[in-house]
Amino acid sequence: MSHHKLEVKDLHYSYPDGHKAVKGMSFCIHHGESVGIIGANGAGKSTLLMLLMGVLFPDQGEVCVGDVHVTKKTLPMIRQSLGMVFQDPDDQLFMNTVYDDVAFGPRNYKLDEKEVEKRVFNALELVGILHLKDRAPFKLSGGEKRAAAIASVLSMQPDILIMDEPTAALDPKSRRKVMQLLTSFKHTKVITSHDLDMIFEMCDRTIVIKNGEIAADGVTSEILVNAELMDDCGLEIPLSLQNCPVCGTEKV
Template identity: 75%
Template sequence: MSHHKIEVSNLHFSYPDGHEAIKDISFTIYHGESVGIIGANGSGKSTLLSLIMGILFPDRGEVKVGEVTVTKKTLAMIRQRLGMVFQDPDDQLFMPTVFDDVAFGPRNYNLDENEVKTRVEEALEMVGIPHLIDRAPFKLSGGEKRAAAIATVLSMKPDVLIMDEPTSGLDPKSRRKLINILKGFSHTKIITSHDLDMVLETCDRVIVLKDGEIAADGTTQEVLTNGKLLDSCGLEIPLSMQKCPVCGMIK
């Protein structure tokens, strides 16, 4: 289904202070792929996601979703198809209750209130927080906020799920729950993370960014076992793939 294809071509972006954050990046993500975008702090991961979502616009090059180029004019359509969970859940939650936050997107599409309620309940069920429906988002714990932020995107039923550092700040159980949720989605997924063990479990392809450029783009196995490459990009082989210091075995 080519309409879910995301095509990034010769993308360049500098922040207003002149900092060149994205330098000539090109790749295509196909329907159903799960792609991890990894790289050291400041390598350009969040900037790249913002360019894909049309939160920022490139100086040169373009992003196409299916046949549609991301521009200010096409944003409404793009946002129906791509749902993004931000690095900081506080950027996503702003309503008085979790219900209202998760209902915000569906209400914007003028769905009737029964359908909105069903979507909210389904989304909260998927992320395991149906009991928080009437709570104030700003009073939730970090992990609860992240689950609520993911639900605000799921309630929109996007074709493509984009997540910036989804496991940061999660305790081991919440992290495991999130990994299982991600594995359960048949959506096209783009996930940035420093949690390379999570990337190993949830992504079949990995793009490595270094100083705003693509340092590697390959299968997860290929990229995450390449110690030399990861080291040169300020990263390490995932813990679960490192040899046991005592017996030398890989788990």
């Protein structure tokens, strides 16, 4: 299924104020892969996600989803196969009930209301919050909001899920639940996060970004233990891999 491939070729992007945020990135993500994108604040992660989703367009280079270039013309098609979960669910849940929110995407693609309902129910069931369908967003807990935001993307039946900090601001139990949920999906996943333990658990492959360039791209279990690389990029080894602070047992 080559059309699930996400390819980035020599991507360049500068903001109107001249700041060069992305300087020549290239990579290819294949069907079914789980890829973590990590980097210090301001390394260019968010800009990269915006470029992938076609919210921004590159100055140079291109983004391809399957064999389709991301351009203004192909956006509706691209956005059906790419689903993005925002960092702050309050930005993504802009309707007044969970149901209407999850139905927003399918309705925009002018599906008939029966199909919309089917998709909404499916998506809500997948994330396990069907019972919350008539709730107002302000009535949801942090974890429930996150689940609702994910459902609002799933109802579009995307092939690739792109997530910006899916575990940010969640309590440990909710974080665990979201991680289990994401692991259960068969979609191709691209996750950016500072939660390196989560990346370590969920992603087989990791791309490290530094100053708008790719500093490393490879197997997660090799990259995240590379103390020198991590330090150089403003990161550190995941806590679960660091030496035990109580007994001092070395893990790496």
